[in-house]
Amino acid sequence: MVFNNNTAIALPWPTSPRAIALTVIATITSIWLMQRWLEGNRQKEIERRFALEHGCQPLRPWTAKWPLGLDFLVKALEFNKRKQILKFFLDVVEESGATHQQHLLGGRAVNTIDPENVKAVLSTNFNDYTLGLRTPHFRPLLGSGIFTQDGAAWEHSRQLLQPQFRYNRTQNFEQIKKSVQQLIDGIPKDGSPVNLQPLCFKLTFDTTMFLLFGESAVSASDWGEVAGKESEFAQAFNTAQDYLALRGRLGPFYWLLNDSTFRNACRTCHRFVDQAVSKALKLSANKSSNSGKHDRDVDGGKAGYVFVDALVQQTKDPQVIRDQCLNVLLAGRDTTGCALQWTFRLLSRHQHVLSKLRAEVEQITGLGPLGEDAPLPTRDDLKKMVYLDMVIKEVLRLYPSVPVNAREAQRLTVLPTGGGPDGKSPVLVRPGEGVGYCVYAMHRRKDIYGPDAHEFRPERWEEESMKPENIGWAYRPFNGGPRLCLGKDFAELLVSYTVARLVQVFPRIEAPNGEPHVAVGDEKQNLTLVVSSADGCMVSLGY
Template sequence: MAASLLGASLLGVLRAYPEILISVACFFFFYCYRKKMNEGTGIPVNWPFVGMLPALLVHLHQLHDWGTMILKETGCNFFFHGPWYSGMDMLITCDPANVYHVFSANFHNYPKGDDFSEIFDVLGDGIFNSDAESWRRQRMKAHSLINDRRFRAFVAQSSRSKVEKGLIPLLDQLAEQEVAVDLQDVFLRLTFDTTCYLVFGVDPGCLSIGFPTIPFAKAMDDATGALLVRHTVPPAWWKLQRWLRVGVEKKMALAWEVMDQFIAQRIAEKKEERNRSRSHEEEAPRDLLSSYVDVCDDLHLVDAENPMEFDKFLRDTAMNFMIAGRDTTGAALTWFFWLLSKNPLVESKILEELKSLRKKSSCFDNMTLFDAEELKGLVYLHAALCESLRLYPPVPFEHKGVLQSEVLPSGDKAQPSTKILFSLYSMGRMEGVWGKDCLEFKPERWISEKGRLRHEPSYKFTSFNSGPRTCIGKDMAFTQMKAVVAAMVYNFHVDVVEGHVVQPKISIILHMKNGLMVRIRKRASACL
């Protein structure tokens, strides 16, 4: 009798409070799931209705390494089943043959697509979101501007200037004070200032003693964090949050407003500068925004007679360049110096190579700086940077849409109802691609027996994308990174704080989750 009454009471409670029943069901669901995962191979279970989403949520904190483990077990290709009708079904691959086919051989069948554009809506109709003819025209113009002799000289000069007047004095002070500092924060501030100067012609002074908060920089961080979340939940969920303006989507909306205000102000300034230079016959600045204001109507990129369309094009273009230039280079430098701290022999080889340029280098305040031209010929420095980018690509994954169904070289079927996600992070960790020593930081793999740089095809080394969409800012990125690395390695030694935990942050850019806490030590004077 007592048992019957207790059962009836419990049933009544569950009927009155159905959320309790749901909570209990979820508890047993995840308990059974974790137990099955521990007993199995680690490949996620495709559950009814929810698909493999529970596995994704459980391993979200280690997304890149978890994905790498799965791709190793499945031979570089794995089909992820999302919840029913969620639009999350995708083929995940790091197979170089698939990369070549999708990014090069049959490029036109694999656009970014509407889903990509919607996820990255903050980029507007810029070059990263565009496809077909719009993309072709934008890329042609961007390529011509970035490869212009005057702009390349502008990049080299501004990179050296920022290192000389911003980075070196800051590091010198940190070395004197013997305090720990987050090197990732330093690099992101450095590349933010540098990219702002290249794109807008202004230095916001983010890399300053005292580390001031720059609203535009913080807004970019908030936006990239929200973009990652959009990749890991059903589209209907984040779209609902966007509509309600809650959660990470509220942060995205606020960040969007801050970024738009900053860019709008810069556009207005550039238009005023253009009018002033015309009236006084002065040469306009060579930053990218100034160049676009001057020539954007050349290939009918936009109707220059329509002010709103004109300003939107400039806004989208500037936003795309800022995302591409700031975060990627900052992340690459952070991982490079962490690897260098773990591999002192590599550091010593870079230092010896730099010493060969000592007579050509210039000194100031007992510090040594190098020009971009002289750094171009350093084989080992370039190889070390490539090796770091292989293991820690700043953009860890890339995804594509599908126009027409076909079978990929791996034997997997690509069809319009699914996305294809390429794990660039995992590719650098595949023995079948890079050999049994793929997990080692080994710059020598990039150097031939004759001591020259060894070329690796872009479908194998995908840090700068591959095929027609290969990064047009590749040379610019290397120029900036070499200027920073040469000055830092020659003048300072970086020690990672003992016990500091280094792991990838879950973001669309491969930042470090906990930053990189280091202490800076000044080397013996190189100018004596």
């Protein structure tokens, strides 16, 4: 009722249940929207004060032209079809700057190849970030393991794996020597071209299975059916990783890519590892009944530490064990396998580097009449091979095994550089925003590595500017900070021994005759979670 001049005027008021319900809903919705608006304003004010306090400046705008950055996705798909997606990332950095923002599919993120920013994300401000969408979009294949976990779960997984590398160095090296000899035995000795890529992956598969399951994992007589299905697993593992890479590029819409091919590949991988886990559980039960020796080895950190044995002490759940093993298998097989195939691909196509390396190997270990008779390199021998170390560093600079990575901010934080007109001011990063860093592009920065940054030149590591104290976080082939690769030393040992041994055995390591020259970085590449050559690693090795 409204009273005017002592006259009552009746206004309509809802009386039916439906009208009352609609009024209540409209009122609640209005209140909720008002609260969201007020909360948004409060958050913006918090962000404004935080940015002011830390001296943050706006980022350089992204160069995308279409709404939601759809032109970025179209170009990415075009380059991916040509097997040169990393070349596209280099172009984006060239156009948009070393640190820039992107607005893709409605979300804001920051991309950077600045070493100081990478250091902040991986180390200085480590606790400000999580893995973000990696966990849900990798879950169909990897489940919950060290590669997909954050926080306490990740710390626990890391503690389980550390002893394998800390205490088993002698056993690990003996297994490396056995597996490398098997690789050598599988190479034609008549100089006919051979694709080393699958052989390198077989090598790293065997050594990683040894880390996970011990001696039984690399003994065909003990492993039986599991060993026979390795190639089926490898094909499924590669297919599943192709899907994971594509899902990652869809951001929050990763769930759209979940067809039967992907699901079947994941199931094949799970079945393979499930069989390995089943056998490991039976072996573990037998060990545990053997006067308690098994428990002393695992808990006391003795040389007999086996990763799956330690897991069994924590849980008997086969899926939990499978997830952890798949995570380690991904890291051990794929990253090191890629490093090896790129090393031989580059050496065979840069004969002056190979000649210099062969001279060093001959000086330190000697070369037999047919290579086979030379003394096997020891770990001390490998430490003396300075040029071999530079070769491997240069390979990992040009082809870091994990070339693209990202984190998601879980609280307001800053990147130390990239903002303002000069690109040197701090940058605000909001909760839920991603920070992507492309190690592949950072390793090719000409202002850091010189005008020949895109070329394979191991000698650059002799220069003063390339010393660890000077290069700092500009070189990150094994990540950094708390998530520094646990298997770094093992991977370097495996790669260096394999290269030294093949240089010993084969006086001739060449690119196949008639192969057209392709500049470093212009070759076709497969980018999944790692980067490998799409054309394999065709090499002629012989006496």
